[in-house]
Amino acid sequence: MILAVALLPGTAAATSAAAATPAHAAAAAAAPAKKHQSSDSGPAVYHDLSPTLAAMAAASGPAHGDRVAPDEDTPLPHPTRAAADPVVQTAPGTKAAVPLANNWDAIGPNTGYSDTGVPPDPNAAVGTTQVMELVNTAYAVYSKTGSTIIGATNTSSFWSGFGGFCQSANDGDATVAFDRLANRWVVQQFANVTSSSGPYYECVAVSTSADATGTYNRYSYQFTNFPDYPKLAVWPQAYFTTYNMFTPAGAFVDAEICAMNRSAMLTGAAASQQCFTTSSTYGGILAGDVDGTAAPPAGEDETVVGLGATATTLATWKFHVDWTTPANSAFTGPAALTVASYTTACGTSGTCIPQSGTTQQLDSLSDRIMYRLAYRNFGDHEALVTDDAVTAGSGVGVRWYELRMTSGSTPTVYQQGTYAPDSTYRWMGSIAMDKAGSIALGYSQSSSSVHPSIRFTGRAAGDTLGSMTQAETTIITGAGSQTSYSRWGDYTSMSVDPTDDCTFFYTDEYEPATGNFNWQTRIASFQLPNCTATADYSISASPASGSVTSGTSATTTVSTAATGGDTESVTFSASGLPSGATAAFSPTSVTAGGSSTLTIATAASTPAGTYPITVTGTGTAHTHTTTYSLTVTPPATNDFSISVSPATGSVTQGSAATVSVSTAVASGTAQTVTFSATGVPAGATATFSPASATAGSGSTLTIATSAGTAIGNFTVNVVGTYPGGSPTHSASYTLAVTAPSTGGIVNGGFETGDLSGWTTAGSASVVNSGAHSGTYAARIGATTPTNGDSSAAQTFTAPSGSGTLSFWYNVFCPDTVTYDWATATLKDNTANTTSTVLAKTCVNPSSGWKQITAPVTAGHSYTLTLTSHDDNYSGDPTYTLYDDATLSAAASNPIVNGGFETGSLSGWTATGAASAAVNSGAHSGTYAARLGSTSPTNGDSSIAQTFTAAGGGTLSFWYNVTCPDTVTYDWATATLKDNTANTTATVLAQTCAASS
Known part of the structure; x- marks a missing residue:
């Protein structure tokens, strides 16, 4: 991790990738115990599918360079000193040095990347055809021979278009893994880590193929505390990530491990994570990361390893994850695994690595085991390898371990050694095994006479235990040293080519010239002699x-x-x-x-x-x-389905409605469907064209009414029948028959197919899909961005007997009401007043058709204006569909004294504390009913009225609740009982609002 130098060491934002609690706590209890599940467990905050990485990289452009980390990091809790190291290897291996297959400069100034910070956090993974390298805030993709496929690009570009901090905060500590079991790439980076209060985020991307330049399923997870030093591991049940957790103020909390739902992430589905913590005794833990084609035994729990509570132990845990019943998930341990005694490198400061030509010493990061904890299943046993930096004589060497287990048992030490063949300091190691069981160990090397360089050694499976038998191979000798800053590496990585399971790829850093910000990363590949590709x-x-x-x-x-x-x-x-x-x-x-x-x-x-x-x-x-x-x-029986569109329609007496009838084959083979209709109102006829059709095609139903057709709403059943009378299926169509207008709105349903009768401005048209009823609707605005208001207006005279204007609207508004909206006004030209009958509204996605009603006075002239406003912003065009603008007679109100304007509760039956003498705060008029009191009362206060409703009417009332308590104790509610049907509905659920 790299953070801005303006922040003070010790703050959460300034905590380095190695930062942690300053002191080692007491040893853990001997008996393993289930650890606490972290509050960070839960679903991803957001997930999506990305464009191709190649496209996102092209849009992002070259990487911007890193930021500077605080120079001093506080060590993680770890044992610092024990007896002399009994497993030091003081001489180099006698086998010949291994030749390099490929060796190239990766991200750094030699390839055009501008270093602006330390450390680089170099790590890489190798896939079926590509190598991906990540440094602190950048990544690059190469062929296996070093040809550049994608040059150094900001790591945050993995989340371009994702939104939030994953997209905007390129905060670093990124790592990459290749999931050999699924041939997918997995990349993680944390975000918003400079915040002094959180929340913090872990950003994860899982490729949809083996091509690193393709698309990715992307996720973000939220953390309350700062999740530092994240390290990925691949396991069949989950993608695991380990963290060192800090409070926003910078205090070390504990180590944490999270399991992300791998199977869901591979398909792009919603994926939760399950997180557990250690005690504050431990930090810098790693989870087993699968190498090779042989998966762990089915259902095996993940193994987790860290430095132990003493300088003679490692600590191990087991993580059991249960996605079906998360409560069954468990993180148990630590178990103490006895190892050869050691003293961590560089004492309590961790900084003592000398360099040639400068007094600036480098950080050993000896307070943790180093990335990765590589796992391999050999069939008769399972192996884990890891390493850390320890004191070796007067210098520093790499302590390495091979742990073994069978069917997920507790690991035991199979072999261990400290590689320190001379006085040169070796540290920042990474280790892995090939399919033959040979081990390769890469590391940084430096001394007072040697600039920091990159080397590796190795051993074959049958060699003497505890020794690296291959002579050292130099990947590159550094030409300079790092000045001003101690931070070096933070981690490196050794990985194995999945195509042959023999070729190792190692990445680390060196200095091409002396300076403070000029590190260069290097990638090299090689094979150890005993691994051959068996046909x-x-x-x-x-x-x-x-x-x-x-x-x-x-x-x-x-x-x-x-x-x-x-x-x-x-x-x-x-x-x-x-x-x-x-x-x-x-x-x-x-x-x-x-x-x-x-x-x-x-x-x-x-x-x-x-x-x-x-x-x-x-x-x-x-x-x-x-x-x-x-x-x-068995062969399916012949069957079909039938549907109608639209499902509702309206006609005036003497006109006709048309309905599209569709059929589809449900099973078997298509047969002939014969159409008929029932429920057609008296005085109307129904005809189908054609009268029959093969299942999978359709027909047009025309319902023609006469002047004598009854007025009202009718349910017409459209019936389809297969030969022989079975099977038969039907679909319902609701037809509203109205009396012809003697005045008022012209072409209110737009069924002329045009905007005749209306005056338009801006973008206005008629569409023949998505109408509220009939075939057509008016579209005000457009499906491409427009600028300003578009409208349709009509001036009309409300005919005798009319009292209500109504119309329907459906708004499509992907922006917010601040910029885009639908609205409608009704101007009474006779009274010279204008009312907004549809307040500005913006809904995304569309919530469907909504009806607006407004009172009108018969004989008055009105102008109805239907408007849609768009701010012409690219990518979010706004438009509104309007339909069925009609005038109808005003219904009389059967409720007595519904507005309480008598100043009393006349017409109502009251109980408890009820008053109508409230002459302030009324919704309209002078008075309102107040149920309850301004001083405490006990139990329910209510008013009730029994009335007979007119057909087709709507009940409405207004309420304003003042409730300083919670709905558990106080509330407002309302019920409506249909005395005829003997049913009761709760029309206002119990509600309580402290501020009305």
Whole structure:
């Protein structure tokens, strides 16, 4: 991690990647215990699917460089001193130095990157065809031979378009892993770490393929405390990340480990995390990170390791994660694992590494084990390797461990050693194993006569335990030393090529010239002698399952992949077929790496069921199998579905409504559907064109009314019937028949297909989809950005008997009401008054059609203006659909004294504390009813009235609750009882608001 120098050491924002509590606490209890689950557990704050990384990198441009970390970091809790180291290797290995396959300068000034801070935090991972390197705030993608695919780019560009701090805060401490079990890349970086109060964020990106430049499923997780020094690990049940946790004020809290739902993240689904903490005794823990093609045994818990409570122990934990029942998840430990005694490097300060040509010493970061805790399953045992920096004589060496376990048992020490073959200081190591069990150890090297350089050593699986038998190989000798700042590396990484499981890739830093901000990273690849690529292949089927009806066929692609050595010819066969089925491959054989199409044909007599079919590949030297699951179902009965659009419509007496009738095949084969209609009102006729159609096509229903057709709402059932009268399905269409207008609004439903009768401004048109009823609606505004108001207006005279104006609107507003909106006004030209009948509104996404009503006075002239406003901002056009502007007679109010303007509660039955003499704060008029009192009362206060409602009416009332308590104790509520149907509805749920 790198942070701004303007912050003071000791503050949360200034805490370094190594920062932690200043003192070592007491040893943990001997008996392992379930640790506390952290409040950081929970769902991701947000997740999405990114554009391609290549596109985001191109838009981001070159990286901006790093910021400077505080020079002094407070050590994590760790033992500092013990007896002399009994496992020091004081001479180099006698085997020949290993040659380098590839060796190139990665991110740094030699490749155009401007260093502006320390340390660089170099780490890398290797995939099937690419290498990705990350430094503190930048990443780059290379081929395996060092060709640049994406140059140094800000790491935050992984979250371009994601929003929030993941996108805007390029805060560093990023790491990358390659999930060999799924062939996916995983990248993490924390965000908002300079905040003095939080919250803090962990940003995670999981690729959707093995191509590092492709798209990523992106997530962010929120933390209350500062999650420093995050380190990724891949495990089948989860992606694990370990942290050192600090309060916002900078005090060390504990180590924390979080399990993120790997299976969900691989598919881009919502993914939660489960987090647990250690005691404050421990920091710098790491989780096992899977290498190789062999996954851990099914269901095995994750192993976690850190420095122990004494200088003769490591501490181990087990993390059991249960995504189905999170309460069953557990983090148990620590168990003390006895190791050879050691003294951590550089005493309590951690800084003592000398350099040539300067008095500036470098930080050893000896208070933790170093990234990664590499895991490998060898079948007969499982192995974990890790390392840390320890005192070796008068200098510093790398203590390394190989731990072993079986089926997830507690790890034991198989071998250990301290590599310090001469007086040169070695530290900042990273270690891994290849498929043969050979170990490679990379590190930084420096002394008073040697500039910081990069080297590695190694050993074969059968060599003398505890020793690195390969002579040192120099990746690059530094040409300068770092001045002014002690911070170096923070971590490096050794990884293994997943394609051959033999080639190691190591990245570290060196100085091409003496200076304070001019570190250069380097990537090198090599193989240890005992690892060779054995000829073999794998086989798989995609899809791995399929379903057919008896008498039809299923196909799947059978793929092979060469996993090492020379390719061999593979011939395919299938067994386990159900009765009457046959299998055919095209081609019947391929060279490993090729694929074939398997076709399984069933007979009409093939019985229903699910059959595991074994697909066998027989090669020159190897035979492998995969399973394809075939489900056979009996032939489906012929069936269909029917629907209508629109589902409602309105016509005046003497006119016609049209409805689109659609059908679809639900099962079996398409048959002829014959249409009919029931529930058509008297005096109206229903015709279909065509009268019948093949399922999957449709018809148009026309309902023609006459002058004598009854007025009202009618439910018309549109019926479809297959030959023979079965099956039969129907869909409902609601038809409203109204009397012809004798005046008032012209073309209020826009069913002329144009805006005749209306005066328009801006962008206004008629659309034939999404109407409230009928075929057409007016669209005010456009689907592309417009500037200012668009409107449609009409001046009309309210005819005799009319008392209510109504219209429907549907607003599409991806912005906010500050900038874009729908609104409508009604001007009474006779009285010269204007009212806003639709206040400015903006909804995203659309909440559907809403009705607006307003009173009108018969004989008055009115102007109705329907408006949509857009601020012409690119990407968020706003428009509004309007429909069915009509005038209707005003209904009389059956409720007596509903406005309480008698100044009393006449017409109402009151209980408790109820008063109508409140002549201030009324919604309208002079008076309002007050239920309850301004002084405390006990129990319910209420008023009630029984009335008979007119048909088609709507009940409305206004309330204003003043409730300084909570809804547990005090509330307002209202019920409406239908005495005819003997049902009661709660129309106002219990509510309490401290501020009315």
